[in-house]
Amino acid sequence: MRHGTPPGLDDILDMAETALAAIPAPLREMVRGAAIVVEETPDDETLAEMGLDSPWELTGLYRGVPLPQKSVLDVPHSPDTILLYREPILLEWIETGEDLFRLVRNVLIHEIGHHFGLSDADIDRLEREGE
Template sequence: MAEDALETIPRELLAPIANLSIHVEDFPDEETEREMELESPFDLLGLYRGVDMTRQSVADLRSGPDMIFLYRRPILDYWCETGEDLFAIVRHVLIHEIGHHFGLSDEDMERIEAMEG
């Protein structure tokens, strides 16, 4: 479903993410839970890990690709609680995390989704 949702994201967001890796995990790991100060692993639907494009430098030594994590169980729990379309939820989380890769604000991401929706 994440791959299908990725196909619907505007091309201007996808062009510069060749080195961005997308992972689907059941839950955030314990380190992420502590780092994000989560009360529950269900509190996080997705996460961007990396250096956003506004802070990258050609002089930076990169330890690996930037990554987006989609957390399957929290997404499914959110879907059950809200009744929203599951595909729309996955797409929303992807857009939000890709937006963090670009250094976009939440308002910028909402505007992009509204244009596409």
């Protein structure tokens, strides 16, 4: 059996950007301006903040003020960011056998859902609708 090189940071970013372009326009418009960043793993500070012991437990994170809590009077501090963590995503891909693009898309949608203040049930519904 031949094994290729695992997808790199740019590969995951390309998948996320392709997935973002394919989500419904109203949802995409509402998240316009948020940056998508791919990192290898969450840092120790993020793990502590999230109450996690292992970097493998976090595949993505939304950083910013959730849309329902934003005000036009707010002074923006930094752009909202959707972080995707390459190594935990690849581990989940290996463990589940899920299609990698679909997995990246679901993590992205999950984090966008947090941007809108949606419940996990609402996010799960959005993920299924896009399949």
